[in-house]
Amino acid sequence: MSTDNSLSRTVARPIIARFGFPQLLATTLVLVGATILLGVAAKATGSGLACEANWPQCDAGPYNLFPANLPSFYEWFHRFVAMFAGFAIIGSALAAWRIPSVDKRVATLVILGTILTPIQIVLGRETVLQYEMTILSLHFWTAVLIFVLFVVATAFVWKPRLDRTHVTGALVLTAASLPLHVALSPLALTDITEYSPTVQMIQYAVTLALLAGVIVAVMVGRWRFEDERVRLLLSVAAGLALIVVFLGRRAVMTFNPALDYLYVVASAVLFVVCLGGIWLSRRDPSDSSNSPSR
Structure with missing residues (x-):
């Protein structure tokens, strides 16, 4: 167990040393914000039920992975960016957990955001399959809560420069x-x-x-x-x-x-x-x- 832990830290350190944990966290925050705005665009254009109400597939291309029209594109692109945001959230959590120099408060905030992410994914799925106002609201406020957690974590990380x-x-x-x-x-x-x-x-x-x-x-x-x-x-x-x-x-x-x-x-x-x-x-x-x- 200790060997695995040491290995993960050894792998994580060069990545963070090259790109910087503050930059990783800031990038994740931008991706979370972009996901929220693209979700708003999908809803505002009436694209929430595009992709023929398929999830996670869409309505064109091999295995229905790609959009067939403009409304489907809005929904598909929202999911596409959300996928990268999810990867960035998980990566930030792993880095915060594994890198000893990261403030424990930051690690806690990022891990909370990671715990909320699968809940947000399920809510996103339900907005496609059911499209009820209660689910839409929960989907929105959960996204905002994740955004807030990462804003607070980012402020902690950049504290010496503020x-x-x-x-x-x-x-x-x-x-x-x-x-x-x-x-x-x-x-x-x-x-x-x-x-x-x-x-x-x-x-x-x-x-x-x-x-x-x-x-x-x-x-x-x-x-x-x-x-x-x-x-x-x-x-x-x-x-x-x-x-x-x-x-x-x-x-x-x-x-x-x-x-x-x-x-x-x-x-x-x-x-x-x-x-x-x-x-x-x-x-x-x-x-x-x-x-x-x-």
Whole structure:
């Protein structure tokens, strides 16, 4: 058993030494995000039941492995990228587990993402075979949870290189995402034809950027700032971001005036909180960015 363990570490080390574990994790994060957006494209174009509702095959070529038309291509390409994302997730987990220098918190986060991956695959299969709204929602939120786990893990890995300027930048990204998130929602685009597949993909890309921005701001802010006001604002921003993302999804799936109003209010408050965080982060004299151990 120890021989196998030593062998796997010996194999993993040259790979990580050549490409770098932080780069591997960042690549995995990009693939997870791309898979989510391609899933949105498949749903928005009505391609979720393409490939003649086959899974994992499609509807053309040898063994029905390839798409026969454009709708099938959307679904097929989503699965194709998801396959590479799955391989990257497994590879990241193996590297995190086998490389002694990887932080145990990072390993735990990545392994959790790996455990969720087969669940996500089963949910993806069920979206093709059943296409029920409950399954679609579970498929989406499981993907988002995997994305969040890898954002947090990536922030941990890049911690030595992140300072308070990255907090300001992450808050700027979050603040810039909010008006776009609302403007691209069905609340602003009252004509259903305006809420096109392209618009939906852009809105969900903004959603992922919003989540990533808040997570990075909160994590790096707690590492690099002594000012409790900054930390408090970042904690409030994290809570509001979760509300905005959840209610934004509800605005897409259902029409509920009360929830829609709450979504707009939460977005506006989060925007103000981000501006406050940007102001405080730029004027705070305490900078512990040179203390990676924090």
